[in-house]
Amino acid sequence: MQDLFENISSKNKEKLLKLLKVNTVLYTKNVNILSNVNRDNFIGIVDEGCLQIVFNDYNGNSVIIEELNENEIFGNLISSINSDDISCITKSNTKITYIDYDDIINADIVKNDFYIIFMQNLLKILGSQLNSKNERIEILTKRSIRDKLLEYFKILSQKKGSKIFTLPFTFIELANYLCVDRSAMTRELKYLKNEGFIKIDGKRVSLLY
Amino acid sequence: MQDLFENISSKNKEKLLKLLKVNTVLYTKNVNILSNVNRDNFIGIVDEGCLQIVFNDYNGNSVIIEELNENEIFGNLISSINSDDISCITKSNTKITYIDYDDIINADIVKNDFYIIFMQNLLKILGSQLNSKNERIEILTKRSIRDKLLEYFKILSQKKGSKIFTLPFTFIELANYLCVDRSAMTRELKYLKNEGFIKIDGKRVSLLY
DNA sequence: TGTAAAATGTTGCAAATGCAACATATATTT
DNA sequence: AAATATATGTTGCATTTGCAACATTTTACA
Numbered sequence A, B: 001m002q003d004l005f006e007n008i009s010s011k012n013k014e015k016l017l018k019l020l021k022v023n024t025v026l027y028t029k030n031v032n033i034l035s036n037v038n039r040d041n042f043i044g045i046v047d048e049g050c051l052q053i054v055f056n057d058y059n060g061n062s063v064i065i066e067e068l069n070e071n072e073i074f075g076n077l078i079s080s081i082n083s084d085d086i087s088c089i090t091k092s093n094t095k096i097t098y099i100d101y102d103d104i105i106n107a108d109i110v111k112n113d114f115y116i117i118f119m120q121n122l123l124k125i126l127g128s129q130l131n132s133k134n135e136r137i138e139i140l141t142k143r144s145i146r147d148k149l150l151e152y153f154k155i156l157s158q159k160k161g162s163k164i165f166t167l168p169f170t171f172i173e174l175a176n177y178l179c180v181d182r183s184a185m186t187r188e189l190k191y192l193k194n195e196g197f198i199k200i201d202g203k204r205v206s207l208l209y
Numbered sequence C: 001t002g003t004a005a006a007a008t009g010t011t012g013c014a015a016a017t018g019c020a021a022c023a024t025a026t027a028t029t030t
Numbered sequence D: 001a002a003a004t005a006t007a008t009g010t011t012g013c014a015t016t017t018g019c020a021a022c023a024t025t026t027t028a029c030a
Helices: A010-019 A114-140 A145-160 A171-178 A182-194 B010-019 B114-140 B145-160 B171-178 B182-194
Strands: A023-027 A042-048 A051-056 A062-068 A086-090 A094-100 A164-166 A198-201 A204-207 B023-027 B042-048 B051-056 B062-068 B086-090 B094-100 B164-166 B198-201 B204-207
Touching: A010 A114, A062 A114, A062 A171, A062 B114, A114 A145, A114 B062, A114 B114, A145 A164, A145 A171, A145 A182, A145 A204, A171 A182, A182 A198, B010 B114, B062 B114, B062 B171, B114 B145, B145 B164, B145 B171, B145 B182, B145 B204, B171 B182, B182 B198
Parallel strands: none
Antiparallel strands: A023 A094, A042 A094, A051 A062, A051 A086, A164 A204, A198 A204, B023 B094, B042 B094, B051 B062, B051 B086, B164 B204, B198 B204
16 A cells, blocks of 8 residues: 655655644544545545444444555545445555645745655555546446445455455445345355355355355 | 646646646547556546546456546556556546646646645546545445435435436446346346335436435 | 354245337438 | 338237245344
């Protein structure tokens, strides 16, 4: 994953952090950080840990919008999620750095020559964010549970570079990520196993094709 | 929609365009521009017209990944769509400007003071791209055809600021955008009409709630 | 370590959806 | 204006999926 401060010396990084007036917060596991997020024109960077952006449907379904790991960003500068019922849940001890958009385009900061590198890094991170959104869309465009599972497995397998990989989710979460009924998903996984397409041992999945 | 050259004087814009080595191409309607897109590390900007990014499924389903209008961008710098069977179809006479990523971070260009404004504009555009991806995801996470339709209508209605709006798609395209069967969608629209939720006249939709 | 809570697995059944095969309407082209 | 292509509307039927209600297993924690 891309680092926001790549190619910036630690000295300049310190200077930059000051100019950006960053605000770093440590959270414990299973905390809803929504209250800190509920403002506009900022980005949050997951420095350590894991954060899930979850939408709670009026039907009682919860949908995992995205799962953010180290160096991934979120926030309303970049992506305003316009729903009321979004929560951001830490999945482990998580360190998050907040930056206000106004501080990113501030006149003082612009004068430094490392600013350009910073902006280029930010650009790259946004690009990879767009990539993961596209992945998500590609999964959700599949019409059947089977195709959603296979598409998601394909992506995990490609990232790992192996036919064997570990699910980053519980099966409940996986169903919420794929937006399907959990029991129907379990059934479909059983069929995929019986038909010899996959092998599953706990969260460890092997593709047999 | 955000403009990539906002707050840059026309003189500087010309200079910038030269430094970026932009390449502007005019296409007629219903042209597949894929051949020009099939390379990495570039962005394309839709200056005029409309472009649809379409994925053709092995099931024979085609899925509208996104529809890009004036000032929207696409390309592999920013969002590598990893599938083989993507096509980019112009929906009208369309003017597209291509920029290579290498030219964006080129050492010469970086020296100009308008470069920062350019980068900030690019950042904003990427942000709004992320927004539309989020919208798309929010629609696709809905589990029923009805909820997908209503979510999409809600978004169109919000954008227009009115309960009455015009679909930018044919119904065939709408079904491909929502990733549902067209006839099943027509049926659901009929139910929504009968139950008094909506009124439809051609591509003109009114929300009655 | 024992107990409660959470996760996983299973199944019958109803509802939603996709599919196919049409009819009709509208748009485009010659 | 006729002919063709494209878009829209409809319906029966098979399949998939969601839902509910469980049993079983695993995990968390008091």
